[in-house]
Amino acid sequence: MKLLTSIPLRRDGTVRAAGPDGQPWVFRVAEGEAEPSCDVDDPDSVAALLATEQFYPANPDDYGAALSMLGQADDADADAEGNGDADDDAGDADDPQGAAALPVEANTPPSPARARKPRAAPAER
Numbered sequence: 001m002k003l004l005t006s007i008p009l010r011r012d013g014t015v016r017a018a019g020p021d022g023q024p025w026v027f028r029v030a031e032g033e034a035e036p037s038c039d040v041d042d043p044d045s046v047a048a049l050l051a052t053e054q055f056y057p058a059n060p061d062d063y064g065a066a067l068s069m070l071g072q073a074d075d076a077d078a079d080a081e082g083n084g085d086a087d088d089d090a091g092d093a094d095d096p097q098g099a100a101a102l103p104v105e106a107n108t109p110p111s112p113a114r115a116r117k118p119r120a121a122p123a124e125r
Helices: 043-051 060-069 075-079
Strands: 003-004 012-016 025-027 035-041 055-057
Touching: 003 025, 003 043, 043 055, 043 060, 055 060
Parallel strands: none
Antiparallel strands: 003 035, 003 055, 012 025, 025 035
């Protein structure tokens, strides 16, 4: 499945993600595309990446398969049919990314501390 990511690119123009087996997947912006993508052919890796909520299918036709990998297909079908509750999605406006979503900064390495300039010795009086 071809996946896209919302993670900002590194300096080298890639986003690297490891699947559950440790296999690295490298996301790059291909010519003519606006977002970094990668063809992930391991179903376990696809499910693990989708679960982070920072990766999503490139093809809208794959959304159903993605939801079923996450075990949410039944929930999506129930929402589509509706159960009469007018406020099912009331909290969505307050939390557009979802409560479980990590901030983008959570996956970035810390910046090294800047070297401090040595203080000048106090002048003698």
